Amino acid sequence: MDFETRIAEYLMHRNPDGGSVTIDQFARIHGGSSQQTYRLRATWNKDGAHREQRLILRQPPEAGMVEADNDLEYLVYSALNGVAIPVPVPHYMEQDAKWLERPFFIMDMMPGKPGHFYVPGDPYEGQGLKVAEAFWRHLGDLAKLDHRLPGLDRLRGAAETALHWRDELDFWEATLDAAEAGVEPVVRGAIRWLRANPPPAPAKPAICHGDYRSGNFLFLDDGSISAILDWEMCHVSDPLEDVAWAINSMWTMERHLPLAEGLAFWEEASGLKVDPLALDWWRLFTAVKCCGLWTNAEASFEDGINREMSIALTAVRATHFHHMEILDRMEKLGAMA
Amino acid sequence: MKLTEKTVLAGVSDALRDLVMPNVADGYTREAVRLAQQLVQQLARGIDDAAERRVEENRAIRVLLTQGAENCTAPELAARLAQGAASADPGLKLSVLDAETARLRAQLVELQEWLETQDSVETQALSARIWRELRLFEQARAPRD
Numbered sequence: 001m002d003f004e005t006r007i008a009e010y011l012m013h014r015n016p017d018g019g020s021v022t023i024d025q026f027a028r029i030h031g032g033s034s035q036q037t038y039r040l041r042a043t044w045n046k047d048g049a050h051r052e053q054r055l056i057l058r059q060p061p062e063a064g065m066v067e068a069d070n071d072l073e074y075l076v077y078s079a080l081n082g083v084a085i086p087v088p089v090p091h092y093m094e095q096d097a098k099w100l101e102r103p104f105f106i107m108d109m110m111p112g113k114p115g116h117f118y119v120p121g122d123p124y125e126g127q128g129l130k131v132a133e134a135f136w137r138h139l140g141d142l143a144k145l146d147h148r149l150p151g152l153d154r155l156r157g158a159a160e161t162a163l164h165w166r167d168e169l170d171f172w173e174a175t176l177d178a179a180e181a182g183v184e185p186v187v188r189g190a191i192r193w194l195r196a197n198p199p200p201a202p203a204k205p206a207i208c209h210g211d212y213r214s215g216n217f218l219f220l221d222d223g224s225i226s227a228i229l230d231w232e233m234c235h236v237s238d239p240l241e242d243v244a245w246a247i248n249s250m251w252t253m254e255r256h257l258p259l260a261e262g263l264a265f266w267e268e269a270s271g272l273k274v275d276p277l278a279l280d281w282w283r284l285f286t287a288v289k290c291c292g293l294w295t296n297a298e299a300s301f302e303d304g305i306n307r308e309m310s311i312a313l314t315a316v317r318a319t320h321f322h323h324m325e326i327l328d329r330m331e332k333l334g335a336m337a
Numbered sequence: 338m339k340l341t342e343k344t345v346l347a348g349v350s351d352a353l354r355d356l357v358m359p360n361v362a363d364g365y366t367r368e369a370v371r372l373a374q375q376l377v378q379q380l381a382r383g384i385d386d387a388a389e390r391r392v393e394e395n396r397a398i399r400v401l402l403t404q405g406a407e408n409c410t411a412p413e414l415a416a417r418l419a420q421g422a423a424s425a426d427p428g429l430k431l432s433v434l435d436a437e438t439a440r441l442r443a444q445l446v447e448l449q450e451w452l453e454t455q456d457s458v459e460t461q462a463l464s465a466r467i468w469r470e471l472r473l474f475e476q477a478r479a480p481r482d
Contacts, residue, residue: 028365182439185446186471192453309372316379316480323475330468337465 003100004040007057010099011042011106014092018051019044025054030310034232035073036061039109054109056088059102061306071095072154074105076231079151080207084141086110086227110227112218117251123214128256130223135253136262138217138225139246140269143206143239152207157236162201164237169194169285172292179292179299187291190284190326193335199281202238203272210234212242213251239272244282248290250321284329290322346381350374382481391434394474395426398441401470404463405448414451418444 001009004023011021025041035058043052060070077090088107095103115123115131124131147158156171157164173191176184209216210233217228243266246253253262263274298315300306330336353374361367402422409415421444426437445467452464 027363030365030368182435183443183446185442185449185467186475188446189449189468189471192450309369309376313372313376313379316376320475320479324472327468327472327475336468337461 003038006100007040008042010092010094011044015044018046034061034230035059055091055106056109057104057106059100059104061308069154070103071105072234073231074107075151075154076234077107079149083149084145085138086225087231088227088229110218112220112226114215114217114229115219117214124219124223124256125221127219127221127223131219131225132253132257132262133265134219134223134225135214135217135246136257136265137269138228139209139212139242140266140272142209142212142242143204143266143270143272145207147205147207147236149207152236155207155235157205157208160236161205164202164205164241165194165199165281165285168235168237168241168289172285172289175292176295179295181299181302184291184295184323186323186326187288190288190330190335193330193333194281194285194288197281197335199238199240199278200275202240202278203275204239205236206239206242208235208237208239208242210242210245212246213248214253215251238278238282239270240274240278240282241285243274244279244286245289247283248286249325250290250318280329280333284326284333287322287325287329291319291326294319294322341385343381343384346377346384350378350381353377379480387431388429388434390477391431391438392426392429394477395434395437395441397470397474398438398445399424401463401467402441402444402448404466405445405452408459408463409448409451411451414447418448 004026007026008021008023011023012018015021021042021044023040023042026038027040028036028038030037038057038059039054040057041052041054043050045051058073071093074090074093077087080087081089088110090105090107093103093105094100097103113125117123122128147155152158157167160167169191176187209228209231211230212228216230218226220226243263247259247262252259267273294315297306297311298319301308301312301315353370358367358370358374361370399422402418406415406418406422409418421441424437424441427433449464449467452460452467455461
């Protein structure tokens with residue numbers, strides 16, 4: 001039985017009163033390297049009327065950059081749905097492998113386009129200023145939310161009150177320990193410095209997206225953002241962690257809006273102030289986290305359990321980029337001797 | 338005239354870009370071909386001096402370990418550093434050189450950790466030198482665009 005038919009059977013199983021479901025316009029799409037993503041249209045007849053719905057199906061690969069609990073992203077979409085942050089409406093989380101061999105979830109396909117940072121030219125088709133303002137305001141809204149939203153008590157860091165920096169550093173150091181073929185002195189030197197020079201305490205704990213950047217949201221023609229996507233690395237931490245990630249030089253929104261103006265939108269929306277010292281700490285941490293991600297990706301490709309071309313290319317190119325960024329940041333911080 | 342690995346890989350890269358990619362209708366597969374083409378191109382540009390770069394990095398790390406052994410006042414660590422400094426690459430296969438780099442880098446990290454507990458002018462200077470060398474290693478490893 002082909003993949004589309006199996007999805008149709010699953011949807012009929014979940015909606016026994018909905019009649020026969022047909023799937024078409026089915027295609028695999030690029031939806032982040034940590035999940036296999038498919039778009040499809042489901043059509044059916046109910047009460048004599050023709051119905052259709054465009055959906056996204058996400059399924060974890062056997063291994064990739066991010067090894068998250070396979071229902072974490074679905075939990076986040078469910079918790080944030082209707083709570084100030086634009087996210088797709090989630091429909092079904094399925095853990096039973098009998099349907100599609102691995103767990104998966106289904107959500108609405110949202111309108112809009114991803115503006116990838118690596119494409120030449122303007123990824124936002126002339127709306128960069130408006131997109132950047134919306135980008136910062138939504139991140140501020142996220143920082144303002146109570147991190148104890150129902151359903152999110154399983155997030156990493158949810159039980160922590162102040163030492164989020166230590167938890168996150170431990171997590172990514174352990175990721176490197178597990179995936180590195182050989183120890184990398186640049187990254188290990190940065191980790192030692194981060195551990196010896198903790199950041200100031202956060203203004204408050206916040207829900208952190210974990211990968212909040214250009215390419216992980218959809219924008220509309222009017223410059224608004226219709227959906228923020230790819231929440232597999234969501235956790236609770238200092239809200240400046242997401243700010244630092246958003247301005248990493250690989251994908252920064254500074255191409256579209258000066259940093260000071262972007263941070264002003266974030267401060268207005270969040271009600272918080274950016275502590276420059278803490279932000280510097282999180283910016284170095286971001287480069288270390290990137291190296292953890294790329295090292296994990298490299299290991300999954302080397303081991304033959306992932307054959308995504310984007311994973312291999314990331315390992316080749318992005319690792320070097322972030323090693324250089326660590327060196328530059330360490331020098332700027334006076335941390336090299 | 339001998340056909341080199343570099344030329345073969347460059348030819349494969351060109352074929353993926355000019356022959357294969359334009360004829361792939363499915364968007365996901367076309368993107369995979371585009372990325373594969375970039376990967377092969379990177380390999381083509383880096384293959385000629387791949388062994389030389391590794392040999393040079395290993396040599397430079399051994400120089401740092403020699404200086405570490407001379408400065409280190411912890412006898413056991415100093416002995417390990419001296420042993421690393423006196424070692425030689427056991428072969429020229431890339432996998433062998435990479436394994437040796439990994440072994441030497443682990444010793445370099447040990448040396449850095451010890452230097453960070455010291456505050457003499459000499460140890461601080463060696464620590465700074467290691468960071469300068471790490472930047473040079475990284476620049477040498479840069480993808481070839």
